[in-house]
Amino acid sequence: MKTKVISFLALSTLLAGCGTPATTPQPKSVLGTSYQSIEKEAEKSTVRMYMWGGDDGINAYIDEYVAPRLKKEHNITLERVPIETADIIQKLRAEKQANKEKGVIDVVWINGDNFLNAKKDDLLYGEITKVLPNMKYVDAAAQSSDSGTKTEDLEAAWGKVQYTLHYDAADVKSPPTDLKALKSWVKENPGRFTYPEVTDFTGNAFVRHVMYGVESNETLKDPKADFKKTWAYLNEIKPYLWKQGKTYPKTLAQLDQLYAKGDVDFTMGFNERRAEQEVTSGTFPKQTRPIVLKDGSIASTHFLSVPFNAPNPKGALVTINTLLSPEAQLKKYDATYWGDGTSLDLSTLNTSEQKQFADVPAAPSTPKPSVFEGKVRTELDPSIFEMIRKEWPSRVAR
Amino acid sequence: MWRGNAYPAAILMAGMVLYGVWVSISMTSLADYHELLTDDVFLESLAVSSYVAIVSTVLALIIGVVLARLLSRTRLAALLAIPLFIPHLGAAYLAILYLSDVPVIGPHEGNYFSVILTYLYKEIPFVFFYLLPVVRRLDPRYQELGMMLGLSPVRRFWHARGVFLLVPILEAAFILLAFILFAYEIPALLGVTYPKLLGVYAFDLYTQGDLSEQPLAFAMSVVLTGGLFVLLLLMTGLTRPLAAKISRGRSE
Numbered sequence: 001m002k003t004k005v006i007s008f009l010a011l012s013t014l015l016a017g018c019g020t021p022a023t024t025p026q027p028k029s030v031l032g033t034s035y036q037s038i039e040k041e042a043e044k045s046t047v048r049m050y051m052w053g054g055d056d057g058i059n060a061y062i063d064e065y066v067a068p069r070l071k072k073e074h075n076i077t078l079e080r081v082p083i084e085t086a087d088i089i090q091k092l093r094a095e096k097q098a099n100k101e102k103g104v105i106d107v108v109w110i111n112g113d114n115f116l117n118a119k120k121d122d123l124l125y126g127e128i129t130k131v132l133p134n135m136k137y138v139d140a141a142a143q144s145s146d147s148g149t150k151t152e153d154l155e156a157a158w159g160k161v162q163y164t165l166h167y168d169a170a171d172v173k174s175p176p177t178d179l180k181a182l183k184s185w186v187k188e189n190p191g192r193f194t195y196p197e198v199t200d201f202t203g204n205a206f207v208r209h210v211m212y213g214v215e216s217n218e219t220l221k222d223p224k225a226d227f228k229k230t231w232a233y234l235n236e237i238k239p240y241l242w243k244q245g246k247t248y249p250k251t252l253a254q255l256d257q258l259y260a261k262g263d264v265d266f267t268m269g270f271n272e273r274r275a276e277q278e279v280t281s282g283t284f285p286k287q288t289r290p291i292v293l294k295d296g297s298i299a300s301t302h303f304l305s306v307p308f309n310a311p312n313p314k315g316a317l318v319t320i321n322t323l324l325s326p327e328a329q330l331k332k333y334d335a336t337y338w339g340d341g342t343s344l345d346l347s348t349l350n351t352s353e354q355k356q357f358a359d360v361p362a363a364p365s366t367p368k369p370s371v372f373e374g375k376v377r378t379e380l381d382p383s384i385f386e387m388i389r390k391e392w393p394s395r396v397a398r
Numbered sequence: 399m400w401r402g403n404a405y406p407a408a409i410l411m412a413g414m415v416l417y418g419v420w421v422s423i424s425m426t427s428l429a430d431y432h433e434l435l436t437d438d439v440f441l442e443s444l445a446v447s448s449y450v451a452i453v454s455t456v457l458a459l460i461i462g463v464v465l466a467r468l469l470s471r472t473r474l475a476a477l478l479a480i481p482l483f484i485p486h487l488g489a490a491y492l493a494i495l496y497l498s499d500v501p502v503i504g505p506h507e508g509n510y511f512s513v514i515l516t517y518l519y520k521e522i523p524f525v526f527f528y529l530l531p532v533v534r535r536l537d538p539r540y541q542e543l544g545m546m547l548g549l550s551p552v553r554r555f556w557h558a559r560g561v562f563l564l565v566p567i568l569e570a571a572f573i574l575l576a577f578i579l580f581a582y583e584i585p586a587l588l589g590v591t592y593p594k595l596l597g598v599y600a601f602d603l604y605t606q607g608d609l610s611e612q613p614l615a616f617a618m619s620v621v622l623t624g625g626l627f628v629l630l631l632l633m634t635g636l637t638r639p640l641a642a643k644i645s646r647g648r649s650e
Contacts, residue, residue, distance in 0.1 A: 197591045398592050
């Protein structure tokens with residue numbers, strides 16, 4: 001009997017003993033070490049990057065440019081996993097609740113609400129940007145906040161884009177240049193304009209642009225205000241929208257389809273260069289042209305981060321640093337693959353690098369950088385996004 | 399009809415549902431139920447979803463039963479199997495392709511006709527094949543017996559056919575109702591912005607924004623699962639004596 005008890009105790013201590021260290025993740029002190037040592041230890045590892053996979057150009061950029069480069073320079077194998085960002089956050093929340101200390105995601109592409117949720121629930125690794133050498137190139141203003149939420153070094157700015165409307169110049173002879181003119185145009189051309197519903201990232205941003213155009217500065221600072229003028233504007237155009245405003249496209253992809261088919265004359269979205277590829281591939285009409293409204297264009301930055309339970313945080317850091325290098329950013333800026341605005345502050349680069357960025361050709365569907373002067377607006381308080389989601393269904397859609 | 403040992407499957411299914419309900423309840427407070435049941439957006443969504451689910455179910459049942467009667471002994475039955483191989487998502491895209499330019503019934507109309515039509519396309523074959531074995535084994539001699547006994551046509555129909563069909567029809571009705579009430583793909587692709595059907599509304603509540611709305615989505619699943627459970631109890635309570643009578647009548 002005694003031996004049984006002793007062996008049982010011995011076994012349980014043994015099990016308890018080996019349980020803890022085996023599941024402990026690499027200590028957060030990874031962030032305390034030098035980048036050189038991180039780089040060295042990341043060699044020959046595999047990095048899993050979880051990101052939205054809905055755009056062929058973006059996917060090709062990762063698979064055909066970034067992955068081979070990481071392999072060559074660091075012997076890192078990059079695996080891209082396509083998934084909706086909101087699903088990643090749900091997954092990480094579940095793993096946190098289940099105390100799963102070793103996950104499967106090393107790098108995550110994130111911004112806006114998803115970052116806010118991840119930050120609130122403590123789902124990110126830590127102050128990663130403090131160890132990345134290439135952060136010296138990154139635009140400090142873009143880096144400081146993510147849709148109104150302070151980034152606090154938890155994520156690194158990967159790209160910066162401007163909200164732009166696109167229209168088919170074959171149909172629209174005198175395009176509107178501000179919200180007031182847009183309203184008149186919509187009324188004169190019933191059924192030819194619409195915007196995605198506000199659960200969609202782009203549709204929500206359209207409503208915020210209307211806010212910038214019609215509300216006073218004091219109202220914009222107060223998320224609890226009654227945005228009467230905004231709802232009035234949206235209701236005024238409603239009967240003249242596609243399907244008489246009885247329904248709206250559920251996603252930006254659906255609006256793009258309507259635009260591609262010629263059912264409407266406008267589409268819109270974050271990223272001033274987003275139409276280039278679509279025109280080249282023949283999806284969008286040839287005569288697609290940009291409009292940046294006088295009332296302003298909201299700038300949006302998207303980021304890269306590392307989850308709290310990343311199995312390979314060192315490899316993740318090397319990957320992110322590589323993606324922030326001027327060469328990788330230049331390749332991303334070029335519309336061959338993606339055409340995404342750079343997050344770098346170009347004045348930190350040397351003159352030949354600056355020239356390379358300036359020399360990237362722009363299609364007629366892309367606004368000239370000078371068009372944005374004086375029109376760039378910062379993102380509104382994140383609680384306004386939520387307010388729009390709550391109020392719009394009963395104030396406008398009903 | 400074949401009745402094997404259903405306990406393992408029943409326990410598995412019940413376990414999954416009960417675990418889901420338990421998780422949902424643990425995520426909600428009474429205030430969430432109060433908020434949900436006083437939320438006009440939810441109530442309108444419930445109303446329009448019930449309309450779509452009930453109309454689709456009733457029409458699918460009527461047409462399915464009639465087709466089963468007419469086609470049970472013909473080769474045309476095989477044709478009806480085609481829609482079974484197309485997923486609901488595919489059926490929704492077919493509706494977008496073929497109904498988009500049709501006025502009134504096209505996609506994105508507030509009357510949800512395109513959604514109902516798509517459900518009919520998918521569910522009539524389901525009803526058909528669900529009832530086919532029962533219909534095929536209906537014994538015409540019961541009709542003759544009723545005639546001999548001088549029963550009225552209505553009572554003759556009931557005793558010769560109705561009693562045998564009632565239970566499987568109610569089973570099919572429950573499956574369809576529960577499925578359509580919660581389904582996501584078809585209303586997501588063909589539905590309108592307002593009012594949304596429940597599946598789409600719940601998905602939005604669960605995934606959008608700062609996740610503060612998630613308890614509402616959980617409360618919704620508890621309320622609706624509870625409602626369906628009550629319906630199931632009512633149904634089995636009503637049909638059990640009848641079912642028992644039929645099987646006794648046969649074995650004796």
